[in-house]
Amino acid sequence: MEFLAAIAAVSLTVWGLVLLLRGGPLVGCLLFLLTATCFSFDFFNFDAGFMKLTIDRALWVVVLLLYLVWRQRGWTDPKPPRATDKVVFAFIGYLVLRTLATDAHGTGFMPIVNLALWYIMPLGVYWMVRQTRIDHRQSKIILASLTLFGIYLAATVIAERFEAYSLVYPRYIVDSLTDKKLEFIGRGRGPLLHPIITGIELAACWAAVVMGWPKCGRWGRCGIFVMSLLFAIACYSTMTRSVWMGAGLGLAIIIGLSMPSNWRMPALGTALLVGGIFAVANWEQLVAFKRDKNLTARETADSVTLRPVMARVAWLMVVDRPLLGCGFNQYMPEHLNYLADRSTELVLEKSRPYAPHNLLLGIVTETGLVGLGLFLAVLAFWTRDAWQLWRATHRPLWVRQHGLLFMALLAAYLVNGTFHHIALIPMSNLMLFFFAGVCASLRNYRETPSPAG
DSSP states (O other), X not given: OHHHHHHHHHHHHHHHHHHHHHHHHHHHHHHHHHHHHHSSTTTOOEEOSSSEEOHHHHHHHHHHHHHHHHHHTTOSOOOOOOHHXXXXXXXXXXXXXXXXTXXXXXXXXXXXXXXXXIIIHHHHHHHHHHTSOOOHHHHHHHHHHHHHHHHHHHHHHHHHHTTOGGGOSSTHHHHGGGOTTOSOBTBOOTTTTOHHHHHHHHHHHHHHHHTTGGGOOHHHHHHHHHHHHHHHHHHHHTTOHHHHHHHHHHHHHHHHHHSOHHHHHHHHHHHHHHHHHHHHHTHHHHHHOOOSTTSOHHHHHHHHHHHHHXXXXXXXXXXXXXXXXXXXXXXXXXHGGGTTOOSSSSOGGGGTXXXXXXXXXXXXXXXXXXHHHHHHHHHHXXXXXXXXXXXXXXXXXXXXXXXXXXXHHHHHHHHHHHHSOGGGSHHHHHHHXXXXXXXXXXXXXXXXXXXXX
């Protein structure tokens, strides 16, 4: 078995190098996203002292070097920085300053390493994709890659959830089930061992599949319908409410913006009415349903009541340092200073082992209103650009669809970010920055031959 695995690894390496050389930075970034999901820290890691080296981190360096070669040879499509790019760089630059100017509380290089993993690597992906010329063929490669990856991810999540472990790969997913310290045991977690981030990826891949609807015939649409059922079952198999809501909102955005304008309000009203009735009728089950094998339904319900406690701690931290926050990646050591507060009936000590279960609270406590403002500005600029791309009716449909795809992904990202600090898992930002880079590349799309032939 080990011999076969070694042959497979060599073959994948060779084919990966061929794809990199022929496909350039765009294909390299797609391979990196796949590797960052399936062959990241839990698959293999090597202790290099100040940080753990993994296959995906090494591949990011390779793709960056490939981009520099393509740029030197004139095969990229350099674009002057726009207002959106300046805001993105201002946000990342501010995070760098807050990291370097803050006491690390004895954590050594960990804040710098996490800054690189959570934001600088995604920024590199954004810039490389932004500077790549994307034509119709490359757009098909992006959507086809997402479709195939999504089918694999959905099948893996479903197999894990329903204990068909012989169908689950990489095998560490199954091996990790014996670790009593891990969260989410019993849910469909995927290679990242995290159902929330896996759910965001599923939402993105589902959206990519749906993009083929206008171009397909009857049989093609039947295939899209069948794949949509697969994705729906996979999203359910994560056993995570925010995943369901995020994927649903993303699909609603795609369907709503694609239908005639005079249908939108009646369709939206009907969807809200049906969803509201369902939520009211099943509220207790939705709040307390058993998700993890290691948790009872009562413990699941108690986890919901923990959120106000964490929000209270975060609020006290923001009030104390409103503008600049406590420092990037310093929430865990700093929040301990607020657990003894007795000005509330909430038992703040319960939040000792937890980071904030909210993306925006996590950012504002560590980087203050300045950091939160810059982050929201980045999302606002990206959303505006995606909206303008979708509304540009003079452009080909395949170009416009990438704006729609980004808005669907952002919806899933923000819905899940409302209930979880998703930036703590690098893959969430990598996906977001990648698709933002695609929109930035296509903003000035023109019908000319590719620079690399």
